[in-house]
Amino acid sequence: MRFQPLALSACLLFIPGTLFATEKSVYGLNEYVSLPELKLEVTAKLDTGAETASLSARDITRFKRNGETWVRFYLAIDDSHSHPIERPLARLSKIKRRAGDYDPAESQTYTARPVVELDFCMGGTLRTIEVNLTDRSAFQYPLLIGSDALTRFGALVDPSLKYAAGKPGCATVANSAE
Structure with missing residues (x-):
C-alpha cells in the first residue's frame, strides 16, 4: 500500500484541530475546591482511577421528608463543622472495598454509600456533582474527585502539578447541563 502525499498531509493537518476541538482544562493532582452551598473551601485529590467523588462526612443518617429520602450528615473535616447538613438523597452508590478493608470470610466486597448533589467550584468552573459520603478523616484530603466529576469539568489531570x-x-449558579 502506498501513501499519497496529499492525503497524508491533509490527515496531519486535521489531527491537531481535533485535539483542540473539545476545550479541556489542565488541573493538578491536588486542587482547591469551593463548596459554595456549604460556605467551605477544601483541598481535593483528583483521582482518575476512582469513578465517583467522595466527601468526608460523619454521623450519616437517612430520613424521610415529604415522602422523599434525605440525608443528614456532619462534615468530618475539622472540629469547626458542628452543624448538620441536609440534602436529598440522589442515589446509593456501591463502592468496591479494598483488600484491607473487608474480611474475606464476609461475602460483601462492596459498601453502599449515600450520594448527594453539591455544587463544586474548581478554578473558574462551577458544576453540580454527585458525591458519596464517607468518613475520609484518616486520609490527607477530605475530598476525592473521581473520573465522573473530572469529565464534567472537562479536566485533564497532570499529576506533576x-x-x-x-x-x-x-459565579454563583452551577451549570448542570455541561
Whole structure:
C-alpha cells in the first residue's frame, strides 16, 4: 500500500484541530475546591482511577421528608463543622472495598454509600456533582474527585502539578447541563 502525499498531509493537518476541538482544562493532582452551598473551601485529590467523588462526612443518617429520602450528615473535616447538613438523597452508590478493608470470610466486597448533589467550584468552573459520603478523616484530603466529576469539568489531570487551577473563583449558579 502506498501513501499519497496529499492525503497524508491533509490527515496531519486535521489531527491537531481535533485535539483542540473539545476545550479541556489542565488541573493538578491536588486542587482547591469551593463548596459554595456549604460556605467551605477544601483541598481535593483528583483521582482518575476512582469513578465517583467522595466527601468526608460523619454521623450519616437517612430520613424521610415529604415522602422523599434525605440525608443528614456532619462534615468530618475539622472540629469547626458542628452543624448538620441536609440534602436529598440522589442515589446509593456501591463502592468496591479494598483488600484491607473487608474480611474475606464476609461475602460483601462492596459498601453502599449515600450520594448527594453539591455544587463544586474548581478554578473558574462551577458544576453540580454527585458525591458519596464517607468518613475520609484518616486520609490527607477530605475530598476525592473521581473520573465522573473530572469529565464534567472537562479536566485533564497532570499529576506533576499541584493547585494548577489556583483558588476557586466561580459565579454563583452551577451549570448542570455541561
